[in-house]
Amino acid sequence: xxxxPLLSGGAPKERADATRNRLKVLAAAEQLFDARxxxxxxxxxxxxxxxxxxxxxxxxxxxxxxxxxxLLDERESQLQAAMLTGPPPLGPGAPAGERLTAxxxxxxxxxxxxxxVVAMSQTASSGARLRTGSHRLWRQHIAILLAEAGTPDxxxxxxxxxxxxxxxxxxxxxxxxxxxxxxxTEALVRMARAATGPP
Amino acid sequence: xxxxPLLSGGAPKERADATRNRLKVLAAAEQLFDARxxxxxxxxxxxxxxxxxxxxxxxxxxxxxxxxxxLLDERESQLQAAMLTGPPPLGPGAPAGERLTAxxxxxxxxxxxxxxVVAMSQTASSGARLRTGSHRLWRQHIAILLAEAGTPDxxxxxxxxxxxxxxxxxxxxxxxxxxxxxxxTEALVRMARAATGPP
DNA sequence: GACAGAAACGGACTGCAGTCCGTATTGTCG
DNA sequence: CGACAATACGGACTGCAGTCCGTTTCTGTC
Numbered sequence: 337x338x339x340x341p342l343l344s345g346g347a348p349k350e351r352a353d354a355t356r357n358r359l360k361v362l363a364a365a366e367q368l369f370d371a372r373x374x375x376x377x378x379x380x381x382x383x384x385x386x387x388x389x390x391x392x393x394x395x396x397x398x399x400x401x402x403x404x405x406x407l408l409d410e411r412e413s414q415l416q417a418a419m420l421t422g423p424p425p426l427g428p429g430a431p432a433g434e435r436l437t438a439x440x441x442x443x444x445x446x447x448x449x450x451x452x453v454v455a456m457s458q459t460a461s462s463g464a465r466l467r468t469g470s471h472r473l474w475r476q477h478i479a480i481l482l483a484e485a486g487t488p489d490x491x492x493x494x495x496x497x498x499x500x501x502x503x504x505x506x507x508x509x510x511x512x513x514x515x516x517x518x519x520x521t522e523a524l525v526r527m528a529r530a531a532t533g534p535p
Numbered sequence: 536x537x538x539x540p541l542l543s544g545g546a547p548k549e550r551a552d553a554t555r556n557r558l559k560v561l562a563a564a565e566q567l568f569d570a571r572x573x574x575x576x577x578x579x580x581x582x583x584x585x586x587x588x589x590x591x592x593x594x595x596x597x598x599x600x601x602x603x604x605x606l607l608d609e610r611e612s613q614l615q616a617a618m619l620t621g622p623p624p625l626g627p628g629a630p631a632g633e634r635l636t637a638x639x640x641x642x643x644x645x646x647x648x649x650x651x652v653v654a655m656s657q658t659a660s661s662g663a664r665l666r667t668g669s670h671r672l673w674r675q676h677i678a679i680l681l682a683e684a685g686t687p688d689x690x691x692x693x694x695x696x697x698x699x700x701x702x703x704x705x706x707x708x709x710x711x712x713x714x715x716x717x718x719x720t721e722a723l724v725r726m727a728r729a730a731t732g733p734p
Numbered sequence: 735g736a737c738a739g740a741a742a743c744g745g746a747c748t749g750c751a752g753t754c755c756g757t758a759t760t761g762t763c764g
Numbered sequence: 765c766g767a768c769a770a771t772a773c774g775g776a777c778t779g780c781a782g783t784c785c786g787t788t789t790c791t792g793t794c
Binding site: 548550551552553577578579589590593598599 | 779780781782783784785788789790791
Binding site: 493 | 701711712722730731
């Protein structure tokens with residue numbers, strides 16, 4: 337994933353045709369992913385369905401994982417807003433431990449609800465997903481909560497916790513091992529709580 | 536990754552030419568990976584260097600991640616033997632907590648020492664790595680130790696712990712965040728200890 | 735040692751991710 | 765409005781992963 341224009345410093349303004357195509361692509365991708373499953377849809381398919389050249393697709397979204405990430409963007413933003421400025425226990429106001437618990441539940445639910453698309457967004461090669469803006473945000477959020485709770489090595493533990501919430505891992509628990517979302521959530525919440533305590 | 540003949544029930548005996556080619560391929564792959572880095576070596580390269588057809592490569596190793604896994608096999612087996620029948624604290628004889636600590640250190644060292652090859656072996660699509668024989672073994676080992684220590688949800692926590700020790704994650708900590716192996720080991724050992732305690 | 739069936743070989747082939755660059759569109763400034 | 769620079773477009777092109785199947789090599793048997 338390369339930098340999206342949206343993210344650079346001074347808003348460079350999106351050209352009209354660019355906007356038009358961005359929307360066409362997102363609509364087509366959502367529709368196709370939904371209808372045929374993320375895995376079996378090729379970038380050519382998306383380009384064709386959107387009535388757009390392949391180059392356009394790649395210039396804007398970088399690669400297939402970037403396209404998936406863009407599709408997730410809106411819902412992801414909702415979760416981010418809830419956690420940064422929403423009501424407790426997810427938002428500020430509750431004790432760190434409870435906020436962490438709420439976050440694990442909410443994030444897990446988010447991943448579970450969009451398993452395939454999240455999985456695709458996490459396939460960026462060479463660990464690019466770990467350098468993603470949104471990943472950084474989740475990690476930092478967890479690290480701050482852990483630090484607040486007096487946990488040692490909050491940064492490492494934040495990364496470790498997120499690693500356990502990877503789409504691939506969640507899919508394994510949910511589908512290969514047939515765990516219910518509720519049980520899995522409870523188990524992971526318990527573990528997060530345990531990991532919050534000092535060694 | 537599909538089943539390797541090696542793993543099936545009754546030994547179906549490997550044909551002489553098959554052995555010959557297997558060794559040629561492994562030698563060529565090791566040499567190429569070593570010289571040019573795993574990422575930039577194509578399967579055609581390996582086939583050509585080994586003096587073998589591409590079909591042979593794929594029939595035997597399934598895909599690129601399978602080839603990487605085969606290369607790791609020997610060292611992986613050493614670690615497995617040490618942990619199953621070797622001297623404490625890695626092997627049996629020490630208390631579960633200490634064995635877990637030793638395992639985290641040893642496994643992390645293993646991943647770190649072969650980062651690129653392990654990373655490649657873990658790229659199997661659709662979470663195939665989680666269904667791998669060796670992954671199952673690591674997971675079961677951890678789960679047993681955790682259960683022995685009275686930890687709740689030992690299976691989930693074992694999976695979570697291994698998720699944190701993924702090559703991609705370790706590479707991020709080691710290279711992107713420049714952590715020393717020693718510090719990282721300590722932090723993860725502390726976390727494993729914390730996660731061993733009840734909620 | 736020669737035969738038959740089984741097992742393995744190898745390289746042409748397919749389909750897709752991702753790149754490149756000549757062309758078209760847009761926004762701006764005089 | 766007209767023309768210029770910046771930006772975006774699109775589809776041909778490249779290279780690689782993974783498949784397929786006609787051909788070759790092996791091995792157990794007589």
